[in-house]
Amino acid sequence: QGCNTMTSRTSSPLYHPTMTDPDMGVKMRNQRLLITVIPHAMTGNDVIEWLIQKYNITEEEARHLGGLLVQYGYIYPLRDPRSLLLRSDDSPYRFQTPYFWTSSRWPASELDYAIYLAKKNIRKQGELVDYEKENYSILHKRINHTWDFVVMQAREQLRASKQRRKADRIVLECQEQAYWLINKPCVNMPLYYHYTTTILLRYYYYTTIIHRRALGRNRVKSSICLESFMKYSEQYLHHDPIMSGCLPSNPWISDDTSHWTINTDMVGTPTRLRVERWSFSFMELLNDSMGRREFMIYLEKEFSAENLCFWVACEDLRHGESSKIILKVEEVYKNFLAPGAARWVNIDSKTMERTLEGIKRPHRFIMDDAQMHIYFLMKKDSYPRYLKSELYKNMLAKAIVPQETKKSVFPFMRRQRHSSPSPAMVTQATEDDGKAKGAGPTGTSSTTNSQI
Amino acid sequence: MCDQTFLAITFGPCDSCSENPVGRQSRLDGRSQRATKNICSCCSPFCPFPMACQGLASGETLKSLKAESETLRKKLEEERKKLHDVELEKVAEKAEALGELNMKTRRTLKGHGNKVLCMDWCKDKRRIVSSSQDGKVIVWDAFTTNKEHAVTMPTTWVMACAYAPSGCAIACGGLDNKCSVYPLSLDKDENLAAKKKSVAMHTNYLSGCTFTNSDMQILTSSGDGTSALWDVESGQLLQSFHGHSADVLTLDLAPSETGNTFVSGGSDKKANVWDLRSGQNVQSFDTHDSDINCVKYYPSGDAFASASDDSTCRLFDLRADREVSIYSKDSIMFGAASVDFSLSGRLLFAGYNDYTINVWDVLKGTRVAILFGHENRVSSLRVSPDGTAFCSGSWDNTLRVRQEGRGVVRELKQGGTTPYLKNIFLFN
Numbered sequence: 001q002g003c004n005t006m007t008s009r010t011s012s013p014l015y016h017p018t019m020t021d022p023d024m025g026v027k028m029r030n031q032r033l034l035i036t037v038i039p040h041a042m043t044g045n046d047v048i049e050w051l052i053q054k055y056n057i058t059e060e061e062a063r064h065l066g067g068l069l070v071q072y073g074y075i076y077p078l079r080d081p082r083s084l085l086l087r088s089d090d091s092p093y094r095f096q097t098p099y100f101w102t103s104s105r106w107p108a109s110e111l112d113y114a115i116y117l118a119k120k121n122i123r124k125q126g127e128l129v130d131y132e133k134e135n136y137s138i139l140h141k142r143i144n145h146t147w148d149f150v151v152m153q154a155r156e157q158l159r160a161s162k163q164r165r166k167a168d169r170i171v172l173e174c175q176e177q178a179y180w181l182i183n184k185p186c187v188n189m190p191l192y193y194h195y196t197t198t199i200l201l202r203y204y205y206y207t208t209i210i211h212r213r214a215l216g217r218n219r220v221k222s223s224i225c226l227e228s229f230m231k232y233s234e235q236y237l238h239h240d241p242i243m244s245g246c247l248p249s250n251p252w253i254s255d256d257t258s259h260w261t262i263n264t265d266m267v268g269t270p271t272r273l274r275v276e277r278w279s280f281s282f283m284e285l286l287n288d289s290m291g292r293r294e295f296m297i298y299l300e301k302e303f304s305a306e307n308l309c310f311w312v313a314c315e316d317l318r319h320g321e322s323s324k325i326i327l328k329v330e331e332v333y334k335n336f337l338a339p340g341a342a343r344w345v346n347i348d349s350k351t352m353e354r355t356l357e358g359i360k361r362p363h364r365f366i367m368d369d370a371q372m373h374i375y376f377l378m379k380k381d382s383y384p385r386y387l388k389s390e391l392y393k394n395m396l397a398k399a400i401v402p403q404e405t406k407k408s409v410f411p412f413m414r415r416q417r418h419s420s421p422s423p424a425m426v427t428q429a430t431e432d433d434g435k436a437k438g439a440g441p442t443g444t445s446s447t448t449n450s451q452i
Numbered sequence: 453m454c455d456q457t458f459l460a461i462t463f464g465p466c467d468s469c470s471e472n473p474v475g476r477q478s479r480l481d482g483r484s485q486r487a488t489k490n491i492c493s494c495c496s497p498f499c500p501f502p503m504a505c506q507g508l509a510s511g512e513t514l515k516s517l518k519a520e521s522e523t524l525r526k527k528l529e530e531e532r533k534k535l536h537d538v539e540l541e542k543v544a545e546k547a548e549a550l551g552e553l554n555m556k557t558r559r560t561l562k563g564h565g566n567k568v569l570c571m572d573w574c575k576d577k578r579r580i581v582s583s584s585q586d587g588k589v590i591v592w593d594a595f596t597t598n599k600e601h602a603v604t605m606p607t608t609w610v611m612a613c614a615y616a617p618s619g620c621a622i623a624c625g626g627l628d629n630k631c632s633v634y635p636l637s638l639d640k641d642e643n644l645a646a647k648k649k650s651v652a653m654h655t656n657y658l659s660g661c662t663f664t665n666s667d668m669q670i671l672t673s674s675g676d677g678t679s680a681l682w683d684v685e686s687g688q689l690l691q692s693f694h695g696h697s698a699d700v701l702t703l704d705l706a707p708s709e710t711g712n713t714f715v716s717g718g719s720d721k722k723a724n725v726w727d728l729r730s731g732q733n734v735q736s737f738d739t740h741d742s743d744i745n746c747v748k749y750y751p752s753g754d755a756f757a758s759a760s761d762d763s764t765c766r767l768f769d770l771r772a773d774r775e776v777s778i779y780s781k782d783s784i785m786f787g788a789a790s791v792d793f794s795l796s797g798r799l800l801f802a803g804y805n806d807y808t809i810n811v812w813d814v815l816k817g818t819r820v821a822i823l824f825g826h827e828n829r830v831s832s833l834r835v836s837p838d839g840t841a842f843c844s845g846s847w848d849n850t851l852r853v854r855q856e857g858r859g860v861v862r863e864l865k866q867g868g869t870t871p872y873l874k875n876i877f878l879f880n
Binding site: 051054055056057060061062064065068200201203204205206207208210211212213214215217219220221222223224225226227228229230232233234235236237239240241242243245246250251252253257259260263282283315318319320321322323364365368375417418419420422423424425 | 514517518520521524525527528531532535536537538539540543544546547555558559574575576577578579593595596598600618619620621635636637638664665666668669683684685686688690695697707709729733734735736750751752754755769771772773774776781782783785786794795796797798799806807808814815822824835838839840841842853855856
């Protein structure tokens with residue numbers, strides 16, 4: 001009962017037991033601080049060196065990482081304790097005991113709990129009660145790789161407590177015991193909530209359904225799947241500006257927006273890369289509004305443009321406002337599906353039957369089957385023929401390959417960065433024009449807007 | 453101590469069943485909070501669990517159900533293994549090795565007064581919307597670094613924001629449990645907040661939102677353990693998705709041909725793939741060791757990557773139905789907060805809680821570069837729509853746009869420095 005404050009989304013650097021391993025870890029020695037000898041300390045330099053060696057990283061990364069470990073309190077400075085920096089000299093540092101570690105999430109309390117149980121076990125054999133014994137063995141199995149650390153910390157804490165006055169010691173032990181009684185972690189549970197039986201019943205029933213469903217699915221061999229990633233990356237290599245650069249230049253580097261202006265929706269002549277991309281997949285062609293326009297022109301020549309029109313109308317239905325669904329379904333039926341419709345689409349009889357039946361109770365997905373049928377029809381038939389057509393070949397031939405912009409002679413003379421009309425403005429302007437509003441800052445007369 | 457992550461969320465019993473713990477928002481300034489009903493995912497009216505239980509035979513005990521679940525799970529592991537005939541590393545041997553990556557910050561967007569929590573690109577490839585802890589949502593023309601719009605939300609911790617496909621509106625939400633849509637007004641004097649439309653209503657914080665293929669629908673994920681699809685115009689709930697047993701932290705829409713699925717990741721360490729039409733959980737992956745903070749589809753839609761608090765990023769193949777690659781390094785000890793692919797899918801950019809960005813070779817599984825620059829954890833990261841650059845938002849209150857190549861680094865500062873809000877943690 002009661003409320004616990006939990007930290008969500010903390011960064012919880014996982015503890016690294018090997019750091020304190022006397023053989024593998026950082027060199028620990030007694031350091032001299034002024035006159036007193038400080039036990040179990042290491043220098044900042046040692047920490048950085050060790051990080052470089054252990055993780056095979058550069059000094060820059062080791063400094064960064066070491067700095068964070070100090071900031072988060074996993075290592076603390078002995079000289080000048082308020083300055084949480086890792087100095088790469090002989091400044092002394094020490095490891096913090098897990099009890100005071102930043103992360104108070106599940107992994108950390110698991111460790112704390114393990115240390116607590118270990119302490120109890122060491123102190124007096126048989127002092128652990130039943131559930132504690134069970135938890136102890138579960139934890140021993142689960143975090144076995146750090147068990148040496150657990151025992152070491154337990155011994156250390158016991159030793160430290162022995163140096164306290166008896167009265168204090170008893171009080172602290174009681175406090176600790178009380179804490180763990182209230183915050184008894186459920187080590188068995190894969191989740192970190194305390195679930196009741198009812199909810200657990202539901203949860204496991206639900207997972208059996210999910211697993212059964214997964215067992216029933218058809219899987220593809222890894223070799224086939226992974227090979228497709230290779231192919232995809234290769235195919236798109238020259239289209240990826242971060243991998244291959246872009247022509248005439250990357251706007252973010254050169255401050256020149258030509259790359260964007262030559263790839264707009266309304267541009268007269270497209271770039272070669274763009275036209276090539278239409279041949280990668282049917283989806284690429286349809287996703288580019290210019291590609292879609294070209295394809296429509298081709299289909300009109302083939303007298304099968306109704307297919308694409310139907311597909312567009314179905315997309316509009318699927319992604320449009322809920323309030324317009326009934327209206328749109330009626331329109332689609334009237335234009336494409338009704339007997340004798342102006343743009344009747346050729347769907348197989350089964351799908352047609354199902355669709356017409358479904359129209360009686362229209363919803364946004366009612367055309368999905370029909371839409372998919374037409375989509376695959378275009379993909380398997382019209383699309384490959386389009387790629388072989390004169391229309392496409394001509395497009396490819398006249399497509400431009402921009403010249404790479406030569407780097408300016410005076411690299412420090414920065415080009416002016418021009419702003420572009422907001423997409424919102426462009427749309428509003430179109431509406432305004434439609435309403436014949438006349439005067440007003442439309443600013444869209446130029447064709448150099450950078451919208452798709 | 454340095455920056456701690458304390459979201460002002462305390463846990464108390466669910467308002468409905470009084471059993472399950474549920475996160476409650478608290479105002480950081482200590483003023484009393486208007487009572488919002490906070491209920492757990494099991495009590496939520498659309499939870500499948502109650503319905504699922506109708507099939508429960510009376511004699512079922514927890515032990516037998518758990519055992520059955522485990523058996524099925526093991527069987528599933530075996531089935532998946534059978535078809536795993538090669539590792540990605542092996543297949544990628546013949547791929548060309550990548551040269552040294554030299555990415556520099558080209559723009560630094562300064563103007564947020566507090567931690568940047570989320571960002572999204574506009575389809576025009578240059579505009580960005582970003583949201584922060586202090587409730588401000590800013591629309592920038594990242595190219596000129598000018599701020600074009602600013603909205604002050606009536607809530608703090610705006611953890612999610614998205615740009616509409618048309619570029620005419622933005623959506624955002626956070627601790628208010630809602631997702632609101634703001635049409636972007638052209639009139640500079642007009643108060644954007646006046647035209648605000650409340651679309652999504654969850655029973656816990658909003659962790660992620662995205663428009664689907666149009667301005668008319670929004671997909672949201674929430675700390676109440678559910679995701680949901682909403683009609684923007686009416687605010688109507690079109691479909692809800694249940695199956696996560698803890699907070700849903702992230703989601704991404706599939707770029708596939710049929711455009712009907714999305715993937716979500718949660719605090720329950722699971723990544724689930726959902727069918728938008730039926731609301732069904734069609735695939736599930738649970739190999740992560742900690743919260744999944746971000747999921748992103750591979751450009752072809754056949755796989756997705758995830759970033760987790762267990763300091764790893766992983767690649768999951770949807771056809772093979774398994775994890776196919778892990779991107780991790782011993783020296784990376786902090787959680788990964790955000791990922792995105794480069795246009796060709798060859799590179800994976802990941803932002804971490806140790807303030808760095810690691811760039812991974814997706815195919816070979818190796819780290820190609822580590823990028824410094826941010827002065828606090830990287831909370832969100834996205835590649836621009838045409839792949840010309842990527843932007844990272846950070847708890848250091850800035851956003852950085854980076855690109856590969858030599859050139860003069862330019863940073864444009866906006867106005868004076870604004871004070872950092874001290875971190876406040878609340879104890880009950």
